[in-house]
Amino acid sequence: MITSVIKTTDPTQAATQGAAILRAGELVAFPTETVYGLGADGLNGAAVDKIFLAKGRPNDNPLILHVARPQDAFALWDGEPPFARALMDTFWPGPLTLIYHKAPRIPNEVTAGLSTVAVRLPESAVARELILAAGCPIAAPSANLSGKPSPTTAEHVYADMAGKIPLIIDGGPCRYGVESTVLSLVGIPTILRPGAVTREMLAAVIGEVALAPSILQPLQKGETAASPGMKYKHYAPSAQVQVVVGEPAAAARRICELYDGLIAKGKTVRIAATAEAAPFYGSRAYALLGRRLEPISLCSGLFRLLRELDEGADVILAEGVAPQGAGLAFMNRLLRAAGFQVEYV
Numbered sequence: 001m002i003t004s005v006i007k008t009t010d011p012t013q014a015a016t017q018g019a020a021i022l023r024a025g026e027l028v029a030f031p032t033e034t035v036y037g038l039g040a041d042g043l044n045g046a047a048v049d050k051i052f053l054a055k056g057r058p059n060d061n062p063l064i065l066h067v068a069r070p071q072d073a074f075a076l077w078d079g080e081p082p083f084a085r086a087l088m089d090t091f092w093p094g095p096l097t098l099i100y101h102k103a104p105r106i107p108n109e110v111t112a113g114l115s116t117v118a119v120r121l122p123e124s125a126v127a128r129e130l131i132l133a134a135g136c137p138i139a140a141p142s143a144n145l146s147g148k149p150s151p152t153t154a155e156h157v158y159a160d161m162a163g164k165i166p167l168i169i170d171g172g173p174c175r176y177g178v179e180s181t182v183l184s185l186v187g188i189p190t191i192l193r194p195g196a197v198t199r200e201m202l203a204a205v206i207g208e209v210a211l212a213p214s215i216l217q218p219l220q221k222g223e224t225a226a227s228p229g230m231k232y233k234h235y236a237p238s239a240q241v242q243v244v245v246g247e248p249a250a251a252a253r254r255i256c257e258l259y260d261g262l263i264a265k266g267k268t269v270r271i272a273a274t275a276e277a278a279p280f281y282g283s284r285a286y287a288l289l290g291r292r293l294e295p296i297s298l299c300s301g302l303f304r305l306l307r308e309l310d311e312g313a314d315v316i317l318a319e320g321v322a323p324q325g326a327g328l329a330f331m332n333r334l335l336r337a338a339g340f341q342v343e344y345v
Contacts, residue, residue: 003162005154007170008126014169015126019133021167022047027054029143029157030130031171033123034095034179034195035150035303036157037066037140038165039130045107048139052109054164057146062112064097064180065119066138068131073119076137078103081185083206090205092121093128095180096197110139120180126171142179143168149235149303149310149337152177156307177300178329183209191215194329196296215332216323218340234336235303237310239270241338245320246345248292252280254345255317259284262315270309272318274298289319295327302333 008014008031018028025047028039038054040047042065052059067073070088074080081100088098102117111117119137122128131138142150143157151157154170161168181195183202190210191199202209242258244251255271262269271286278288287305290297298321309316320342323331335342 001163001166003158003165003168005158005168005170008172011126011129015129015133018130018167018169019135022130022134022136022138025050027051027165027167028130029151029154029161029165029168030127030138030140031124031154031169031174032066032127033175035152035174035177036143036154036168037127037138038143038157038161039066039138039140041134042066042110042137042139043105043107044136045109048107048109051139051141054161055141055144055146057141059109060112061141062114062118063110063139063141064182065106065110065117066127066131066140067119067121068128070121072137073098073121076103076106076117076119077101083185083189086205087183087202088121091197091201093123094121094197095123095176095195096120096202097180097182097193099182099184099192100186116184116186118182123175124171126169130169147234147236149237149306150179152300152304156303159307173304175300176296177303178333181329194332196299196326196329198325199328200325211328215328216335235306235333236337236339237306237313237316239310239313239316241306241316241318241334241341243318243320243334243338243342244345245342248274248277248319249280250345251319252277254343255319256281256284258317267314268312269315269317270313272302272305272309272316274319274321277319292321295321295325295330298330299326299333302330302337306337 078101097120152174176196181197182193273286
């Protein structure tokens with residue numbers, strides 16, 4: 001299969017071309033404000049199955065349905081979720097996904113057989129125009145090979161999906177760089193996957209919000225993945241990732257010890273550093289993630305940096321931060337990229 005790439009200098013043309021492919025039951029990769037999505041007609045189970053095939057993704061991992069208008073979400077749920085309208089008014093369009101009981105019309109391929117469905121309205125105008133042109137909700141996980149770092153540029157998508165899908169819509173780099181916050185509205189509002197919309201932001205609108213235990217630890221044996229991104233190892237480069245969590249000086253000191261020991265063993269090592277700790281690394285090979293004082297910058301740089309450092313590296317040593325605000329989303333992704341190989345200093 002030949003994979004075409006079309007830039008969004010003419011958004012209408014890109015949406016028209018992409019919509020025709022979606023209506024034909026094929027796949028299109030498209031930009032959102034979070035990461036690039038790999039989309040199919042969300043009401044066509046056979047088309048959705050092609051997503052799992054292209055990604056090499058287990059089909060027990062549910063997908064998110066993307067809509068272009070708030071009112072379209074209610075047709076996908078069985079009833080109106082509590083707090084939904086207040087959350088939509090505050091955060092949509094934007095990086096927030098809401099989970100509630102699914103309507104009967106939703107294919108099991110989308111929900112991995114669960115009784116709930118995840119829905120969001122993306123901030124990206126390109127994504128919304130594509131959804132409107134297609135005339136259906138678009139089911140889309142991130143447009144990468146399963147388990148690898150999510151793509152934040154069209155080049156990342158092409159590296160993973162060339163020859164597997166017919167079209168990539170290039171909308172430039174993604175704004176946030178990590179996937180949306182996933183909030184379940186079944187029972188107590190609970191964050192299943194953190195993102196740019198933080199727990200604090202949600203609580204300011206609807207009151208207390210719980211956190212799923214699996215955000216910072218693996219799923220327990222027998223526990224079902226109720227949201228994308230809950231698997232044990234996810235977002236991972238080929239290189240081994242090790243995380244060190246601590247204040248800048250302490251974390252850098254331990255990372256330097258690990259780095260020097262691995263180099264002595266003949267390993268190729270790279271450091272994913274925060275700006276606050278970078279001065280401690282001297283001549284060691286490091287690249288900047290972002291600033292601890294601005295954790296959203298850590299999120300936006302994480303997947304890009306994991307892909308870049310993965311080229312030729314045996315081990316990536318990465319700084320962890322306090323799981324507060326957007327730091328929670330950063331640590332959720334980083335710990336899974338490392339398969340929970342983490343040291344606290």
